[in-house]
Amino acid sequence: MPPEPTTVKGPPAPHRSQARGGSLQRAEWWREAVFYQVYIRSFADGNGDGVGDLAGLRARLGYLRDLGVDALWITPFYPSPMADHGYDVADPRDVEPVFGDLAGFDALLAEAHALGIRVTIDLVPNHSSHDHEWFQAALAAAPGSPERARYLFRDGRGPDGSEPPNNWPSVFGGPAWTRVPDGQWYLHIFAPEQPDLDFANPEVVADLEETMRFWLDRGVDGFRIDVAHGMAKPDGLPDMVPMEDTGLLDDHGPGDHRFDQDGVHVVHRRIRSVLEEYPGRMAVGEVWVSDDQRLARYLRPDELQLAFNFKLLTAEWTPAALRDAVVHSLAAVAGTHAPACWVLSNHDRPRHVTRYGGGELGSRRARAAALLQLALPGVAYLYNGDELGMPDVDLPDAALQDPIWFRSGGRERGRDACRIPVPWSGTEPPYGFSSGSATWLPMPEGWAELTAEAQAVQPASIQSLYRTALALRASSPAFAGAELEWLPAPDGCLAFRRPGGLVCLLNLSGAAVPLPEGRVMLASGPLENGTVPVDTAVWAEHQGVVPGQESAGPVR
Template sequence: MTTTLPAPPSTDWWRDAVFYQVYIRSFADGGDDGVGDLAGLRARLPELAALGVDALWINPFYPSPMADHGYDVADPRDVEPVFGDLAEFDAVLAQAHELGIRVTIDLVPNHTSDQREWFQQALAAGPGSPERARYVFREGRGPDGATPPNNWPSIFGGPAWTRVPDGQWYLHLFAPEQPDLDFTHPEVLADLEHTLRFWLDRGVDGFRIDVAHGMAKAPGLPDVAFDEETGIFDDHGPDDPRLDQDGVHDIHRLVRRVLDEYPGAMTVGEVWVSSEERLARYLRPDELHSAFNFRLLTADWTATDLRAAVVDSLAAVAATPAPACWVLSNHDRPRHVTRYGDGELGTRRARAAALLQLALPGMAFVYNGDELGMPDVELPDEALTDPVWFRSGGAERGRDACRIPVPWSGEHPPYGFSDGTETWLPMPAGWGALTAEAQAGDPGSMLSLYRRALQLRRSLAGELTWQSAPEGCLAFRRGDHAVLVNLSGAPVPLPAGEVLLASAELTGGHLPDDAAVWLAV
């Protein structure tokens, strides 16, 4: 008798996978406190399987004082009680795997919470101590040391240095509650490896690496050459001593050596650099498996800008082993429904953008709520929670508008998100038609469009080949499939072929403006 063994799991499953970003606070509340959690995520996993995603990326769920909603990590190897516990995480992981969904999690290596035991030890130990060497402590400038060690601005606004009572200063590229680690210290590198193995041994399938172009600082910490304080993740080029320094690549090589011991495990880096050549350096064979390219996310709604975003993104990875990685929205940027015009116009364009994104070769990331067409929500000042709002003295409203909880069912807030009545960010009235429940039974809904696109996407194969197109349009082929996106301002004739999926109703053999279509040719 011959026994047929199951095929080994693919180790490069991620190369064309669709990842669903779970902003854990806003996805689903398994209780009544109005904050999303792991129990809520586990209860909704069947709906994500029905949507057709291949993998999850879960934003930080680690113990945290929540100065930056979880990106200030007090313990990188445990679960914040607000979100559950390790047993609940293991249950999410097991059920996701049963449903055929991989699970990747956020890794936040650049900094810790100021409440992490390491930093508390550093404060207690004093200047020159081994405990302080894990972080970036320096003496101030001037006769009494009252001036920061250099002129670096924080990415969240204000100076990147905070003084402690004994007179020294510590570096924080983000909020003061997020002190930067010193990655020249062997204990810091060993701790990073410990964290990687802790989660890989539990069965996670990979990591999204936060601020993957951080961690290494220019030797000597020289002053920055630009005058203005930076906005969130603005790229000031290769001369910015805070970010994208050569030493960061050694850290990624360490990460890769660990992951290579776990077949199938992968990394995707958050690398906010505008140069395609600089991005490609992170994608060398012994570094990151992939990296977000944010060109599509930052592109204007014009054929010229979108085509340039696609061309440049493909060029960035052409000489690397990595696939392209496409993003339209995330928890740090305005949602694309709002960017494209809000209301009916923004939704119409977002439908077309979804078919563009999902037809492109490589990986795609869908931010929770994209599949429902969620817009940003303008909140009153008193409801804002983002540290950017507070650090900028109210000059920047921050990122709360794109982090509103997901509406699941019903006609009134909290739309099935929570068993309670209040949510951590307020949900607006009038979202009854936006809920997953309302859209599931409507074949013309955004949710139905995403489900069908994710189903059909599996048959797309081959490299992208540009085709001639009417002015103001994008047209390309992938194997036996053609894609046309119309941004011309008027209807255009459909190419020859069988229509598989369109983002808007087709009339008279034409594709209307602000619409996209997939065809079998």
């Protein structure tokens, strides 16, 4: 059984819009919001075909309200041949029938808003599907035609043009170029079914703006921008520093010409100009840029409101690595109008229960990491299943569907392990995820205690920990203020204080340590005789200077 948390029971979980005097119309509602990522295929199946959909999500909105999240990020639900499970978009202004229809989306949006939950959706500007009508027209057109100018078609190298135009690799393995029958090549940073669009073409930019307005007019609250450091390529598409790709979108440094080119900021200014026409709307960028100063450029006043900083997601479970992640994440937003944006897991990376060691060890550390993430100033993004402590699942080869698996020739297993459907109830697969027996990725045996239904009635469950943490974060004045002050702490521990009086201590040492000063609000596991055990985090409320301790200095 998971450990019993130590809590001081607070009021029922209000939404931050209620607890802090805001409303759905508050202009900068997102500054301290908790977003919940819905990987649509894996959240809830409403029609029994084994694939999550909008109807399934709509039926679970009450659960999300009770959990205490402020907003959703829904991954792509647009028409798609599903070569990359929705990130290959054939029509960005409609709904894939597997997921529902526009009327169903409108109903979902209205019901979420009625519950005080905002809805943001994925925007995938860097590339389209190869089934998009534009790309089909490009294939039918001649080299040099306006149809091909929407993409990045180039002649090949070598005497007969049989070599790719440059040495760029695909993130998913193999070259980033595919040859068409007339001899030209087209660029695809991801799968061949995902041709890159050319944002130097005004028609491409205008189409992106039309897509944004289509959804904003329907009432969505904002966008998550996929590959937000893409969309710009250097003139001439020169060779880049040779590198082997690992099947992960990551920052490979200044020698990688595929990403973080200066021209991408022109695109983000256009995106922001559209958002400015709709008060209270926002965009967060998937920006795999590790340099603090370069990341900050995406957060200039006329660009993105938020940018994911993935340092916490990629940090090892050590005091030095976690503190470094926090320090650099705050440094990246210092001097900008943006708050920090904290992520522990998503649909592209191993879940943190697994990253932190798996089993009981990984679960205990995941509980502590949740309190660390939610104590930090700024925005938190949860991935569906974080609140259940879901681990990765070791799938058989025959079940794998990620294009990384196929493009790498079986060398990289891809991201399927972190995309297993959410278990809702019952003792056997599919655990209430679907009324059918088969799910798009198989669910393992032995998850009866992991289901949302089982955890809801267990005060010691990680779901109960998340509910209490989100309620306190929403209602307690201890979380006020955008700064963070590091406090002296025992070796192997991290401790910091927020201006409102919240103290968070995380023990990564080899032994129990004393509790921090103040009233204990919440702990990730049981406290032992006034001490904090290993791999445990605790929240305490303290006003004024900690007796006998000097500040280690503010961090912004």
